[in-house]
Amino acid sequence: MNTPRKLPGSLETNRRLDRWLRINRDGTVTVFPGKVEIGQGILTALRQIVAEELEVSLDRIRLAPADTSYSPDEGITSGSRSIQEGGVALLQAAAEARDLLLARAARRLGVSLEQLSVSDGVVTARSGGGVTYWELAAEDLLAREASGDVPPKPAARHAVIGTSVPRHDIPAKVTGAPAYVQDLELPGMLHGRIVRPPSPGARLTGIDEAQVREVPGVIAVVRDGSFLGVITEREEQAIRALNRCRRIAQWRESATLPEPDPRYLLRADAKTEMISEKSDGAAQSRAVKSLEAEYTRPHIAHASLGPSCAVAQYGDGRYTVWTHSQGIFPLRRDLSKVLGVPEDGIVVIHVEGAGCYGHNGADDAACDAALLARAVPGRPVRVQWMREDEFGWEPFGSAMVVRMRAQLDGEGRVVNWMHDLWSHGHSTRPAGKDGANLLAGWYLEKPLAAATPGNPPLPGGGSHRNAIPLYEFPNQRITNHLVLNAPLRTSALRSLGGHVNVFAIESFLDELAAAAGADPVEFRLRHLKDRRARAVIEAVAAKAGWRKSVQGDGTRGRGIGFARYKNLGCYVAVIAEVEIGNEIAVKRAWAAADAGLVINPDGLVNQIEGGIIQTVSWTLKERVQYDRNGVTPRNWEDYPILTFEEAPAVDVTLINRPDEPPLGAGEGAQGPTAGAVANAIFNAMGVRLRDMPFTRDRVVAALA
Amino acid sequence: MARRAEDDTVSATLIVNGKRHEVVVEPETPLLYVLRNDLKLKGTRFGCGLGQCGACTVLVDGKPVQSCDLPVSAAAGKAVTTIEGLGDAARPHPLQRAFTAEQAAQCGYCASGIIMTAKALLDVNPHPTEAQIRSALKGNLCRCGTHQRIVRAIARAAEEMSR
Numbered sequence: 001m002n003t004p005r006k007l008p009g010s011l012e013t014n015r016r017l018d019r020w021l022r023i024n025r026d027g028t029v030t031v032f033p034g035k036v037e038i039g040q041g042i043l044t045a046l047r048q049i050v051a052e053e054l055e056v057s058l059d060r061i062r063l064a065p066a067d068t069s070y071s072p073d074e075g076i077t078s079g080s081r082s083i084q085e086g087g088v089a090l091l092q093a094a095a096e097a098r099d100l101l102l103a104r105a106a107r108r109l110g111v112s113l114e115q116l117s118v119s120d121g122v123v124t125a126r127s128g129g130g131v132t133y134w135e136l137a138a139e140d141l142l143a144r145e146a147s148g149d150v151p152p153k154p155a156a157r158h159a160v161i162g163t164s165v166p167r168h169d170i171p172a173k174v175t176g177a178p179a180y181v182q183d184l185e186l187p188g189m190l191h192g193r194i195v196r197p198p199s200p201g202a203r204l205t206g207i208d209e210a211q212v213r214e215v216p217g218v219i220a221v222v223r224d225g226s227f228l229g230v231i232t233e234r235e236e237q238a239i240r241a242l243n244r245c246r247r248i249a250q251w252r253e254s255a256t257l258p259e260p261d262p263r264y265l266l267r268a269d270a271k272t273e274m275i276s277e278k279s280d281g282a283a284q285s286r287a288v289k290s291l292e293a294e295y296t297r298p299h300i301a302h303a304s305l306g307p308s309c310a311v312a313q314y315g316d317g318r319y320t321v322w323t324h325s326q327g328i329f330p331l332r333r334d335l336s337k338v339l340g341v342p343e344d345g346i347v348v349i350h351v352e353g354a355g356c357y358g359h360n361g362a363d364d365a366a367c368d369a370a371l372l373a374r375a376v377p378g379r380p381v382r383v384q385w386m387r388e389d390e391f392g393w394e395p396f397g398s399a400m401v402v403r404m405r406a407q408l409d410g411e412g413r414v415v416n417w418m419h420d421l422w423s424h425g426h427s428t429r430p431a432g433k434d435g436a437n438l439l440a441g442w443y444l445e446k447p448l449a450a451a452t453p454g455n456p457p458l459p460g461g462g463s464h465r466n467a468i469p470l471y472e473f474p475n476q477r478i479t480n481h482l483v484l485n486a487p488l489r490t491s492a493l494r495s496l497g498g499h500v501n502v503f504a505i506e507s508f509l510d511e512l513a514a515a516a517g518a519d520p521v522e523f524r525l526r527h528l529k530d531r532r533a534r535a536v537i538e539a540v541a542a543k544a545g546w547r548k549s550v551q552g553d554g555t556r557g558r559g560i561g562f563a564r565y566k567n568l569g570c571y572v573a574v575i576a577e578v579e580i581g582n583e584i585a586v587k588r589a590w591a592a593a594d595a596g597l598v599i600n601p602d603g604l605v606n607q608i609e610g611g612i613i614q615t616v617s618w619t620l621k622e623r624v625q626y627d628r629n630g631v632t633p634r635n636w637e638d639y640p641i642l643t644f645e646e647a648p649a650v651d652v653t654l655i656n657r658p659d660e661p662p663l664g665a666g667e668g669a670q671g672p673t674a675g676a677v678a679n680a681i682f683n684a685m686g687v688r689l690r691d692m693p694f695t696r697d698r699v700v701a702a703l704a
Numbered sequence: 705m706a707r708r709a710e711d712d713t714v715s716a717t718l719i720v721n722g723k724r725h726e727v728v729v730e731p732e733t734p735l736l737y738v739l740r741n742d743l744k745l746k747g748t749r750f751g752c753g754l755g756q757c758g759a760c761t762v763l764v765d766g767k768p769v770q771s772c773d774l775p776v777s778a779a780a781g782k783a784v785t786t787i788e789g790l791g792d793a794a795r796p797h798p799l800q801r802a803f804t805a806e807q808a809a810q811c812g813y814c815a816s817g818i819i820m821t822a823k824a825l826l827d828v829n830p831h832p833t834e835a836q837i838r839s840a841l842k843g844n845l846c847r848c849g850t851h852q853r854i855v856r857a858i859a860r861a862a863e864e865m866s867r
């Protein structure tokens with residue numbers, strides 16, 4: 001038997017062309033992406049790809065919302081992989097569709113393929129005569145597997161790819177049109193709220209449901225073990241019923257959380273694995289100077305601006321769920337376990353939410369809505385998490401500790417490099433190896449177990465993402481200490497461990513550069529061979545007007561950070577400029593990025609700007625505080641983020657590489673930004689901050 | 705506002721985007737839910753319900769107000785303007801046009817509230833400096849990090865409107 005040919009991206013696992021595209025008789029093309037919009041502008045990039053390869057104008061392209069009943073299963077929209085997986089799949093599928101259409105046109109017109117040209121779906125023969133895609137469209141056209149034989153257009157002929165096509169969704173969003181799952185309104189829809197326990201270890205011991213039913217508008221009180229929810233006619237009634245429940249429900253609480261310092265990780269049981277080792281005795285023997293340092297980050301919240309929300313409807317043993325989940329198929333798998341129905345009894349439909357930045361409460365809210373909907377067959381139930389639910393119950397980006405040790409030779413070169421990291425797993429999304437990763441499921445009368453937490457494997461990695469340096473060191477040892485038992489729920493937050501590992505690597509490199517008396521930019525280049533890596537560092541240094549070995553003046557300073565995301569994604573270098581007054585302020589940042597072939601330059605710049613600004617917020621301000629029972633920040637006052645007055649001006653330079661595969665860039669700036677900020681603070685005032693967030697207290701403590 | 709005999713609800717008159725509406729609700733219901741659920745104006749977003757994020761900002765008699773924090777009874781009879789009252793995709797307000805021109809959104813969830821705050825600013829200060837724009841947006845959060853594009857869009861709208 002012939003093994004089928006390996007196809008690009010997600011086409012490999014969803015091989016039929018009609019899973020991806022449909023040519024319609026009305027002059028439109030329907031695209032069925034499995035990747036979803038999470039505020040990153042992916043759908044606009046996918047439209048560009050299809051328009052380019054199919055040779056049709058952008059406004060003919062319709063996007064079908066991701067839906068488990070017909071969309072290709074592309075797993076989860078995460079890891080900046082949407083272009084690499086969904087984008088290249090559509091690129092190939094559209095190229096093949098065009099090829100099939102041209103073959104049919106040639107037959108219809110009785111001419112050879114070479115005679116044909118296409119413009120906006122109109123096929124014209126050189127000898128005269130023509131036919132349109134829309135006339136050629138037929139059911140059987142794309143009812144076949146992709147062959148992988150048709151080469152996509154060479155970059156030199158791109159007319160749509162590589163241009164800053166405006167995002168198609170922005171005009172509706174800025175004029176207040178319904179755009180999010182929060183805005184969904186179905187006939188007969190009811191409103192639900194979930195009464196979450198006061199802390200993760202708490203169990204419900206009693207609630208007088210009659211008292212809750214007295215609240216006007218209450219249709220049902222749903223209780224299953226320690227899962228408690230209310231369903232009402234109107235939304236404000238649901239909030240009143242929720243508040244009533246909070247007052248009268250009795251819970252048994254237990255202290256399950258560790259001390260609120262990331263260093264608790266160092267004392268926890270860990271699975272230790274060496275992930276990279278190099279040795280060179282000759283180089284080692286040249287070592288003349290040793291350095292070591294420890295870096296930490298606390299738990300960080302995704303803190304989406306729009307708390308999670310979902311709508312679900314139940315009837316005849318079947319469920320329909322509308323959700324802003326990043327993975328509708330994985331969600332369906334775990335929903336089937338919690339609800340006790342087969343997967344084909346559940347349809348999951350994606351509707352956009354607010355920006356998510358990783359695994360937030362979206363999947364959990366979907367499960368909540370389905371559990372409530374079961375109590376009111378035939379009527380859709382909308383569950384909106386309150387702000388305090390989102391802060392209290394979303395899975396957080398894990399706290400981490402990184403210990404670095406290195407040695408320099410007499411020439412100022414690193415001859416030995418050791419990186420040890422401690423962290424919880426960075427992936428507890430639905431559809432884990434075992435158990436069910438949906439919050440409500442753990443509190444039912446017959447609770448489901450959570451899946452064993454883990455990490456995505458290398459090369460992408462989870463807690464160990466970007467722990468292996470791209471720099472060339474003759475001796476190195478990188479060790480991952482994975483703390484499996486996570487007292488606070490953790491999961492994927494934009495860039496996973498990359499934020500902390502790169503922060504540690506880039507900070508420590510600066511410490512080494514200082515010890516070697518070298519300029520930070522030059523010191524990096526000294527240890528880098530990869531020409532694309534060198535190019536972004538050189539580009540950002542030029543753009544920012546980096547001057548060699550210039551010390552800050554006590555209040556102002558600049559620092560640089562660099563990484564290649566996951567060591568296989570986009571290259572990003574960042575220079576940050578800080579000003580230290582009452583607080584640390586990042587005033588300006590410059591970035592240079594190489595994401596291979598650029599599909600939409602402005603979209604890419606938007607993502608990198610956002611990544612930098614968000615990371616400045618994480619790095620300067622953010623920390624999920626908790627006591628022994630539970631998470632304490634429940635609102636924006638307890639968990640401040642960067643404001644408009646504090647956000648830096650950002651200047652992004654792109655290096656387009658039309659002959660390299662396109663790469664996502666949504667997460668490329670996080671690590672480099674954190675490193676650049678820490679290094680800028682050191683440059684400004686000679687103080688090294690190693691524990692995020694860099695608050696005023698930390699500066700004062702470091703100066704003391 | 706008339707109290708109804710049979711329950712805790714009142715019937716209130718709201719003037720939203722120039723149109724009169726009669727709604728029957730409990731008087732302490734936040735204006736936000738009345739706009740979204742009774743009047744089906746979904747552009748005013750729920751972000752925190754605590755008056756901390758600005759996603760729900762509307763204008764009441766021209767002043768920016770967080771509608772999650774305002775009982776409907778306090779808005780009765782006053783002129784309420786929501787994002788839908790500024791313009792639509794076919795006929796956008798200069799601010800909305802500027803947001804599109806600057807591609808000043810990632811998820812866009814913060815945009816409605818920010819545009820309403822900006823509208824109130826430009827009404828009293830048609831030529832704001834960048835610092836004044838940033839300061840006016842003190843009560844609005846954006847989690848995606850779209851700040852600089854948003855500030856640029858507001859400056860662009862100000863310029864366009866004064867032409």
Ligand code: FES
Pocket residue numbers: 749750751752753754755756757758759760761770771772773
């Ligand atoms: S929703 Fe009103 S201020 Fe946040």
Ligand code: FES
Pocket residue numbers: 039305354355809810811812813814815845846847848849850
């Ligand atoms: S664009 Fe997403 S919150 Fe502002």
